[in-house]
Amino acid sequence: MNDHAIEVRGLTKRYGNRTAVEELSFAVPRGSIVGLLGPNGAGKSTTLRSIVGLLAPTSGDSLIDGAPFTALDNPASHVGVHMDGFGFELGITARRHLEISRLAAGASSGRVDEVLEMVGLAPDARRRVKTYSTGMAQRLGLAAALIGSPRTLILDEPANGLDPNGIRWLRRFLRGFAESGGTVLIASHQLAELEQVVDEVVVIKRRALYAGRLGDLVTSDRDSLESKYFDLVEGAPA
Incomplete structure (x- = not known):
């Protein structure tokens, strides 16, 4: 089996004259937590949606478990996915939502109670x-992502709305x-929190500005993920 759970290879997505991502390439090693970082409009959502087949790229491709x-x-x-746009029917219970997800995933009847x-x-x-509060809805989205017992999770801002205890719980869970x-690919703006949990980071601004181990980017106690992130994005073309 390939050592990479996710591979993005030369991904380009254009909308008319606007380029959302261009020649973007990176890999997510199995058994790792990788943070996908970038300013608003950098192409993070486009990248995630392309990986899970919600967008057709202009060129390039994305693979999960080699396909x-x-x-x-x-x-x-x-793969289990939780991102903006994967909403809930507000009038049903959380259990009912997960039962629907379970049926769609072909999971066993006991899986709802497990997640x-x-x-x-x-x-x-x-x-x-x-x-539900925003934080509870985030947990429900994670539960739905887990329903099929996936080997890989793709999460977009999963800590939004969580209180400090919830953020600590999420960190330990991941x-x-x-x-x-x-394996986890997580897009987030919460740089200080990500620094405590990720093994690798991918910083993008349409293209990859950095893709590699956190320890190779943040190399001293005087550095932080936040400072290195701003060095990269502020030095990149607009």
Whole structure:
């Protein structure tokens, strides 16, 4: 099996005269947590949506477990996704939402209870989603991403709306997922928080400005991910 859970190869996406990403290439090693960073409009959402088959690239391609998302057998067992646009029917309960997700993923009937426990929502499973806080909705999105027992997670700003305890819980959860052999690609603007959890970072501004290990970018106690990030993006062409 390939050592990379995700590969992005020469990805370019144009919308008329506007180029969202251009010749973007990076890889996500198995068993790692990789942060995808960039300013607003840098192409992060375009990249994530291209990886999971929601956008067709102008050129280049993306692979999950060595194949395009659209060619995967039972994609939910390969990758779980939580990002903007993957909303909920607000009038149903969290349990019902996960039952629908379970059926779509072909998962076992007991999987709903498992993921509710994993994300700490079991006591609130019968509440309607419209009564959930933003942080609870984030946990529900993560539960839905986990429903197919995927080897890889793709998450877009999963810490938004979480209180400090929730952020600490998410950090520990993601680290445990990776230590058990899972892989995580996470897009976020919370640089200080990401620095505590990621193994590698990919900084983009339409193109890749840096793709590699965090320790090779932040090389001393005087450095931080935030300072190195701004060095990269402020020095890149507009």
